Amino acid sequence: MTVLKDQSQAGAGRTIISVDAMGGDRGPAAVVAGISLSAKKNPEIGFILHGPRAELTKLVSKRKHLAGRCEIRDARDVVSMQDKPAQVMRTGKNTSMWSALDSVRNGEATVCVSCGNTGALMALSILRLRKLSGIYRPAIAVMWPSRNPQGFNIMLDGGADIRADAKDLMQYALMGTSYARNGFGLERPRIGLLNVGTEEHKGRAELKEAHDLIAANARRADFEFVGFVEGRELPDDACDVIVTDGFTGNVALKTGEGIASLISDLLKEAFKYSPLSRLASVLAYTSLQRLKKRIDPRRANGGVFLGLNGTVVKSHGAADATGISSAVKLAFELAQSGFSEKLAARVASAALLDQDEPSEATSDGENQ
Numbered sequence: 001m002t003v004l005k006d007q008s009q010a011g012a013g014r015t016i017i018s019v020d021a022m023g024g025d026r027g028p029a030a031v032v033a034g035i036s037l038s039a040k041k042n043p044e045i046g047f048i049l050h051g052p053r054a055e056l057t058k059l060v061s062k063r064k065h066l067a068g069r070c071e072i073r074d075a076r077d078v079v080s081m082q083d084k085p086a087q088v089m090r091t092g093k094n095t096s097m098w099s100a101l102d103s104v105r106n107g108e109a110t111v112c113v114s115c116g117n118t119g120a121l122m123a124l125s126i127l128r129l130r131k132l133s134g135i136y137r138p139a140i141a142v143m144w145p146s147r148n149p150q151g152f153n154i155m156l157d158g159g160a161d162i163r164a165d166a167k168d169l170m171q172y173a174l175m176g177t178s179y180a181r182n183g184f185g186l187e188r189p190r191i192g193l194l195n196v197g198t199e200e201h202k203g204r205a206e207l208k209e210a211h212d213l214i215a216a217n218a219r220r221a222d223f224e225f226v227g228f229v230e231g232r233e234l235p236d237d238a239c240d241v242i243v244t245d246g247f248t249g250n251v252a253l254k255t256g257e258g259i260a261s262l263i264s265d266l267l268k269e270a271f272k273y274s275p276l277s278r279l280a281s282v283l284a285y286t287s288l289q290r291l292k293k294r295i296d297p298r299r300a301n302g303g304v305f306l307g308l309n310g311t312v313v314k315s316h317g318a319a320d321a322t323g324i325s326s327a328v329k330l331a332f333e334l335a336q337s338g339f340s341e342k343l344a345a346r347v348a349s350a351a352l353l354d355q356d357e358p359s360e361a362t363s364d365g366e367n368q
Helices: 028-041 053-061 085-091 096-105 118-129 166-184 205-221 246-271 275-283 285-295 321-337 339-350 353-367
Strands: 015-020 045-051 070-074 111-114 139-145 152-156 190-194 224-229 241-243 303-306 311-314
Touching (some): 015 321, 028 045, 028 053, 028 321, 045 053, 045 096, 096 111, 096 118, 111 321, 139 166, 139 246, 152 166, 166 205, 166 303, 166 339, 190 205, 205 224, 246 275
Parallel strands (some): 015 111, 111 311, 152 241
Antiparallel strands (some): 139 152, 139 303
16 A cells, blocks of 8 residues: 555655654664655655654654655654563554554555564564464565675575574575565576585585475476575675575674674775875775775665565664665565565465475476
8 A cells, every 4th residue: 555544644646654763773863864865865755654753743844855745653662672572562552663563554554664673573563464374484584785786685584583494494485586576676586595515415404405395396486596505605696595594694694794894994994004005095985985885784774574464674773864765765665566465475376386286297297
């Protein structure tokens, strides 16, 4: 649904994004600045902003690009980074996070964006939006800068659940395929399964089982399975989607963020080393700015919760206005593509794969 029931607040005919204004490290000022930046760039977006009305009204009134395009929903409580998911599920009804998810649940907005506590956001998302029929475990899909033409690979799970058996990993492959198609326009995504080696005999038992499951369903689900991939291929062009469990995925994600920060600091240190190196930095300014933009995690901000009856985008907790705007842009693109409906259809059709495979094999044999 792209039009609010009360169109006077967010603007008729716009794609409506529900935004949790609270919970981020930088506070609601950064969130409002971020959605204002998005509004300036894209006239087709409207917002429902959730948080303390008095505080948000002051912030929104200072942003001319949000005039007539942002409805404020009063929610006085905030989910902190220290709150436990179970506690939030019991007592979080009056929080901005709960309110933001309910706007998607009620059909007032198409996508929810939040910078808040990841565990609490996932728990509340499952509680308010429910899992898609047939989904065992939802997953977080994150973007990883890569050598591929699209500029990024997709990795899931990024930390929704530390556990994943073979069937979970198979579903991650299907959900990742749908995300790659609708988020990146890849008609036939290449799927890789993260392991300690590329040889088929390596890895835990569930990885070997998942390898066989994914390979068996690749043709029917219309993706290319490249087999096992190693950690060094996360930023490479060997595949478009990398499947792993949430524990491994989250460790890899945080490691990558740390390395990117280290490289940035080392470059700054190197160019300050001597007068000649400082001159070199001036001569290389344009190239350095291009590199900075290419590896800037703010421009790849937004992990998508997959496997729910609705789309939720998790922004990094420390995101600034640029990062928030990137998350909103991703949310808008997914809303425009009808991502939730297409993902639900893919998951539903996948439930028939194993049942239909024997009969199809017979039919193929007769045709040959």
